[in-house]
Amino acid sequence: MSEAKSAAQPPSLEAVRQRIDALDTELLRLIDERAALARVVAEAKRAAGDGDKFGLRPGREAAILRRLIATERRAASPALIVRIWRELIGDSLASQGPFHLSVWGGKDPGRAVELARHRFGAAPPMVQVAKAEDAVAAARTRGGVGICALTADSAWWGRLLAEPRLRVFAALPCLGAWGPLSALAVAEVAVEPTGEDVTFWVTDAAGAADAVIDALSRDGVAAELLAEAGGLKLFGLAGFYQAEDARLARAPGRLAGVIGAAPAPLDV
Numbered sequence: 001m002s003e004a005k006s007a008a009q010p011p012s013l014e015a016v017r018q019r020i021d022a023l024d025t026e027l028l029r030l031i032d033e034r035a036a037l038a039r040v041v042a043e044a045k046r047a048a049g050d051g052d053k054f055g056l057r058p059g060r061e062a063a064i065l066r067r068l069i070a071t072e073r074r075a076a077s078p079a080l081i082v083r084i085w086r087e088l089i090g091d092s093l094a095s096q097g098p099f100h101l102s103v104w105g106g107k108d109p110g111r112a113v114e115l116a117r118h119r120f121g122a123a124p125p126m127v128q129v130a131k132a133e134d135a136v137a138a139a140r141t142r143g144g145v146g147i148c149a150l151t152a153d154s155a156w157w158g159r160l161l162a163e164p165r166l167r168v169f170a171a172l173p174c175l176g177a178w179g180p181l182s183a184l185a186v187a188e189v190a191v192e193p194t195g196e197d198v199t200f201w202v203t204d205a206a207g208a209a210d211a212v213i214d215a216l217s218r219d220g221v222a223a224e225l226l227a228e229a230g231g232l233k234l235f236g237l238a239g240f241y242q243a244e245d246a247r248l249a250r251a252p253g254r255l256a257g258v259i260g261a262a263p264a265p266l267d268v
Contacts, residue, residue, distance in 0.1 A: 038092035090121025098143030132156035155230035168260025203253030
């Protein structure tokens with residue numbers, strides 16, 4: 001009886017601390033190995049003549065994080081997993097070539113900076129800019145990402161209709177637990193479906209947003225108004241839509257179009 005009771009006793013605090021120290025050493029070894037492999041990838045890209053290409057691949061990142069979040073575990077929260085791997089991915093990208101962030105936060109710049117770091121990690125250099133247009137302009141440069149807040153007094157996203165290569169590829173924050181959608185990230189990157197996406201669609205349709213939502217709904221498109229300014233409306237469409245989708249062509253508005261897409265929140 002006493003032996004069974006003794007076997008059931010939890011480990012001592014000192015034993016737990018020793019185990020944590022051992023895990024920290026192993027984690028460091030694995031992180032260092034991963035960082036070294038990222039540099040091997042960078043060298044391979046340079047040898048193949050692709051060293052000047054931006055390595056950002058939002059679709060692959062979403063697939064990695066969703067797989068990790070779906071993996072059975074005992075205690076690690078989605079927030080912990082996302083923060084760790086965003087740092088690892090950001091450091092890897094920064095080692096492969098130019099990678100820099102320009103952030104416009106509107107009336108809450110601190111929140112925009114926080115979201116940008118959560119999404120892209122601490123590795124890429126970051127600057128705060130005075131106008132959304134400045135962040136968009138920086139996104140046109142090599143390795144540039146522009147992060148702009150969604151506010152009631154700026155329709156910066158409407159200007160993306162005239163951009164031949166810039167696309168929205170990320171919605172911030174990427175976890176529902178971190179709060180409502182507050183900003184979008186744009187860059188010259190390929191935007192691909194990930195299986196759970198939100199497409200960003202702009203229209204100059206007059207009248208109430210509900211009328212546009214109803215019209216889209218009748219064509220099988222679920223939409224949500226995200227922002228409205230300067231006579232334009234920005235909607236989030238559930239799913240991945242191509243720019244030439246006939247259902248969007250039939251939607252209200254003379255000036256309208258898809259400006260990008262992003263993975264839906266990873267924790268829903």
